[in-house]
Amino acid sequence: MRFTLAQPVTLFCLLSLTSMSAVAADDSPEFSGYIGGGVGEKPNYSGAKDTKTEFIPAFKLAYGPLFVGGVDDLVALGWDVVKTEHWTFALGAGTDISPRKESDDDHLHGLGDIDVTPRAFTSATYENSWFKGSIIATQDVGGNQQGFKLASYAHLQWHPVENLRLYTGPTLSWADSDYLQTQYGVTAAQSERSGLSRYTADAGIEKIGWDVGMDYVVTPSWLLGARVTAQRLQDDAADSPVTQQASQLTGVLFLAWRF
Template identity: 35%
Template sequence: MIEVSMRCMTKLLAGSALSLCAVTAMADDTLSLSESLFALAAPEIQPGPSGTPSPWRFSVGAGVVNLPKFPGASGTKWEVVPAVSVSYDRFFIGANPDAASFLSLGAYLYRDNNWRVGAAITYDVIEPRNESDDSRLHGLGDVKRTAHAELFGVYTYQFVTARASVLTDIAGNDRGTVVTFDVLGKYEPMPGLTLSAGPGLTWASSDYNETYFGVNAEQSARSGLPGFSASSGLNQLRFSVGGIYRIGRHWNVGANAAFAWLRGDATDSPITEKTSQISYGIFCTYLF
């Protein structure tokens, strides 16, 4: 019975990680980067000295991703991102697939065979947007890193995983609040290989949309772009495909491609060059 429960929990956690491999929020900052291209999976539960499952889990890895230079950009850029995590029972620090972040500190509030609900504080690993990223951004100012408070929930039933999250800026950097919802189906054509695909959407607050797509009077004067005010609403629709291959008990490699379409005021912004966005990348992690 204990062995069966351990296997079930391992599959659930691995399914959760896989779901984040195929989820994309907005492909514009570290939070969305982690959601769109996260390819971590939980290690098998290792027995401790007493023969019971150890509450400790560790993973070390990195990825290389290609994503738009900024939301609505026609050009892309490459980024190298770390993926290091430590967890003890319900507490975690570092990269976490359920929290969809490469840098997080949090805990699970509730877990059972189908549900995982948790809260976390997350922080951006890279600068979300710099004027130097593209000539179109000159005069608009940088979008700074910030800390976010997050509440997330993941539900898994057989081969389907659904995930929802609410994230809000708690450091006063005008990043606002975003709400994401994604559904993922997975398929295992052979032992060790799991393929996934599914749709998702993102709602963004007026603060978020104004920061990334709005142009105030001062920015307009500096950049030459016309003024534009962005309100809250549906920001993005998306569809992602991905796969994870487990090499033995400890190594995972993963790949993902996310296709996103900006919606609402993001499509009318003078900053936006292209409303369709593509992100893709590969990851490798060592689990122990």
């Protein structure tokens, strides 16, 4: 049995360590997973200038190719449709269980809450001993006009000692106009309530960033990890009146029990 760890594009809502499922030598299905959490520091919302400290849960449960856990910024039920030595292709559905709320920051007063909506996802991940990269596509399937998002990361990874993994690399997310309008747009009604200028966000790159992380296997059952991501909003996301600060920094320190 071998455990490996992967870094998601986003650190928050749910901390996801996406490659910790275990497969027996005879390929028979096996129940596996992890549970834990940590303390994270993140912006009050995407584009906020102020930050907050909060508990970040971490979990994944898997039975063979089926899993429940974090995918990008979703809590999702998924299926590893194809899994080879280096490639994993998955699909499923989930939701962001804590979308932006008006109460998250004084600057959001009058904008209202973003609704919880179901999203379908598909992902392709490649990994070898020194590299891990993934592309994750998600689409609103709840009829709430929250659109399509494409997120990606490319990490160089290495093991200076057997029980320590270090990694670093870029991230990028692109979204259509429905998604960006939901996150960064200001309708006429919202403008009247909030005092912010009316704003329409078009499709384009949402943010680019850089990840740095560490996973340390304390014992066969316990893992200590750290994640830091620096991101900068781009184009219409950066120019939005909702955005107070384009540069965003997030970080988390966590402990997880594996079984």
